[in-house]
Amino acid sequence: MSVRVQAKDFDLATELAGLTAGRTDIGAIVTFTGLVRDIAKSEAVSEMELEHYPGMTERALAGIEREARTRWPLQASLIVHRYGSLQPGEQIVLVATASPHRQAAFEAAEFLMDYLKSRAPFWKKEHTPKGAHWVDARETDEDALARWSD
Amino acid sequence: MQLVYFAWVRERIGEARETIESEAKTVADLVAELRAREPRYDLAFSDMSAIRVAIDQELSDLDAPLNGAREVAFFPPMTGG
Numbered sequence: 756m757s758v759r760v761q762a763k764d765f766d767l768a769t770e771l772a773g774l775t776a777g778r779t780d781i782g783a784i785v786t787f788t789g790l791v792r793d794i795a796k797s798e799a800v801s802e803m804e805l806e807h808y809p810g811m812t813e814r815a816l817a818g819i820e821r822e823a824r825t826r827w828p829l830q831a832s833l834i835v836h837r838y839g840s841l842q843p844g845e846q847i848v849l850v851a852t853a854s855p856h857r858q859a860a861f862e863a864a865e866f867l868m869d870y871l872k873s874r875a876p877f878w879k880k881e882h883t884p885k886g887a888h889w890v891d892a893r894e895t896d897e898d899a900l901a902r903w904s905d
Numbered sequence: 906m907q908l909v910y911f912a913w914v915r916e917r918i919g920e921a922r923e924t925i926e927s928e929a930k931t932v933a934d935l936v937a938e939l940r941a942r943e944p945r946y947d948l949a950f951s952d953m954s955a956i957r958v959a960i961d962q963e964l965s966d967l968d969a970p971l972n973g974a975r976e977v978a979f980f981p982p983m984t985g986g
Contacts, residue, residue, distance in 0.1 A: 789986055806912055807985075808978060811962035836985065848986055868986055876959070876978075877985030878912035889913045892982035 756824065756832050758816040760807060762839040765849055774831050774851055781830050783857040785864040787850045793843035795890070798883040805838040805847065808876035812836070819870040823852070826866065827859040834867060836877065869899040906971075910949075911980035914956065917949035932958050932967050935977065949979075957982055 767788060775781055791803045816834050823829060831853040841847060848871070852863040871877075879890040909922045929935035936953065939946040950956065958965050959978040971977070 808909070808911055808959070808962070808980070811959055811978070814962055815964075872986035873983050874964070875985045876911065876980065876983050878981060879984045880912070889981065890984045892984050 756820055756829075758813055758820060758834045760809075760812050760816070760836050760838060762837060764837070764846060765835045767849065770833060770835065770849060770851065774833055774853055778830070780855070781853045782855040783860040784851060784853045785857070785860040786852075787848075787864050787868055788846055789848040789868075791841045791843050791845050791847055795881055795883075798881075798885065800843060800881045800883055802882040803841045803843075803847075804880040804882070804887075805841060806878045806880070807836075807838045811876050815875045816871060819867060819874060822870070823863045823866050827852075827854060827863040829854050829859065829863055832863065832867070834871065836871070836875070838877070866903055869896075869903065872896045873900060906974055907976045909976060909978040911978065913981055914949050914979050918945055927971075929971055931971060932960070932965065932969050932977065935971060936967070955981055 767786065771784065774784065793800055816836065820832055820834060823832065829852055833851040835849040837847055850864050850867045852860045854860045873892060873896045880887055881890055906927065907922060907924055910918050915921050927935055927938060929938050936950050940950050953967060957980055958967060960969060960974045961976055
């Protein structure tokens with residue numbers, strides 16, 4: 756189980772190899788990779804700036820990961836989240852979950868993403884031809900969280 | 906105590922971190938104190954529904970007690986992922 760917050764890019768194959776190194780009991784790995792899009796609300800995006808709260812970010816992500824482990828039988832999990840200045844097409848976030856069977860891995864990966872979108876202290880600023888603006892939180896992100904609270 | 910600000914809260918207040926002396930009992934009291942201090946705080950905290958708070962790096966409510974808090978952070982709703 757691990758959480759990393761970093762400015763540099765990550766390599767999916769390397770991360771997966773690290774997750775499974777030395778073990779043969781894993782039956783399913785689900786990964787999610789979030790990318791910077793070049794368009795948002797029909798405006799061209801030339802750059803995405805990601806600010807975060809060093810210290811709290813790592814704690815919040817580790818807490819979300821711990822919560823996922825209480826809900827699903829995970830054998831391994833990984834969250835890598837970048838910060839700093841990112842260009843369209845670049846990778847922002849990686850979530851990977853491993854379990855004996857696929858359902859737990861799929862569900863846990865969705866849970867981790869839903870939680871980190873609105874409970875980990877990151878803020879996005881988009882640069883567009885009209886200027887730069889902070890991205891508003893979306894109500895649909897809160898709705899996505901609500902489905903896990905029972 | 907240390908106050909830290911992120912995203913547009915940081916931009917409106919004009920600094921990322923500052924140390925202040927305060928007798929405020931709750932986050933809401935602290936916000937009221939700051940708003941009375943200078944217009945830039947008043948502007949940053951004019952709509953508290955758009956502000957989230959963390960006390961010592963844990964998300965907290967606006968009416969949460971500060972008792973002994975070392976670091977209080979103010980920021981907009983988070984947009985990770």
